[in-house]
Amino acid sequence: xxxxxIVGGNFKMNGSVSSLNTLIEGLxxxxxxxxxxxxxxxxxxxxxxxRKSVRKDIAVAGQNCYHKTSGAYTGExxxxxxxxxxxxxxxxxxxxxxxxxxxxxxxxxxxxAHALKTGLKVMACVGESLEEREANKTTEVVFRQLxxxxxxxxxxxxxxxxxxxxxxxGTGKVATPDQAQEVHKAIRxxxxxNVSAETAAATRIMYGGSVNAGxxxxxxxxxxxxxxLVGGASLKPxxxxxxxxxx
Ligand code: PEP
Numbered sequence: 745x746x747x748x749x750i751v752g753g754n755f756k757m758n759g760s761v762s763s764l765n766t767l768i769e770g771l772x773x774x775x776x777x778x779x780x781x782x783x784x785x786x787x788x789x790x791x792x793x794x795r796k797s798v799r800k801d802i803a804v805a806g807q808n809c810y811h812k813t814s815g816a817y818t819g820e821x822x823x824x825x826x827x828x829x830x831x832x833x834x835x836x837x838x839x840x841x842x843x844x845x846x847x848x849x850x851x852x853x854x855x856x857a858h859a860l861k862t863g864l865k866v867m868a869c870v871g872e873s874l875e876e877r878e879a880n881k882t883t884e885v886v887f888r889q890l891x892x893x894x895x896x897x898x899x900x901x902x903x904x905x906x907x908x909x910x911x912x913x914g915t916g917k918v919a920t921p922d923q924a925q926e927v928h929k930a931i932r933x934x935x936x937x938n939v940s941a942e943t944a945a946a947t948r949i950m951y952g953g954s955v956n957a958g959x960x961x962x963x964x965x966x967x968x969x970x971x972x973l974v975g976g977a978s979l980k981p982x983x984x985x986x987x988x989x990x991x
Contacts, residue, residue, distance in 0.1 A: 748781050748948070748970075749990040751781070752785060756975055761790070782987050803833055804833065806833070809864075810855065836866055867906050868903055870908070883930050906952050908951075924963055925966040950969075960986045
């Protein structure tokens, strides 16, 4: 089973009209590996600007969305609205959403289900904290987060799992290739047991957490690492090098 390598750039709450124009211009001129699927994710207010200006072989993702279609949910954005703007992807369950905004496993499962029903493709983030890793609870936590999603969806064909150990996000402390591979393999086995062997073989599992131009190519060699979700480095010219790490 060949899984197309996928690299996402999560800009988080960063950027301005002008800085994103410069960033996107750099990507548009970049020499990017055509075998890699690339998705960039600016803040909501810049989605339309980025979608209209980015080259057509790069897709755009929202960083979140709600699990309702419309209504009295001040401050929220419906997946239908993302679709309406021509956005193809959404990142859900990012650890910052889980930690800072207290999104529960079940809420994230509901968001994934609604986003898929709307026709969006989903990067579903899972990952353990340092405390959980040190207590040998990595797979317990990751499997619990996956199960909350599996409970609400049947079809994983538009889902990419992003394994993002919380201790590696924005810390400069990247997982070693062995650490990443170990968890990615466990996720694939979990999918095989709990969803289906076909889903396990076909589902892409991205690694996220302090990926940069220096460590990407080593991580990309691991058998079950099918891509990266990149935060800080996606705002820098080195993002092009990361996108080409599999070449
Ligand atoms: C992220 O926010 O998804 C992420 C992986 O961040 P960073 O690359 O900065 O660690």
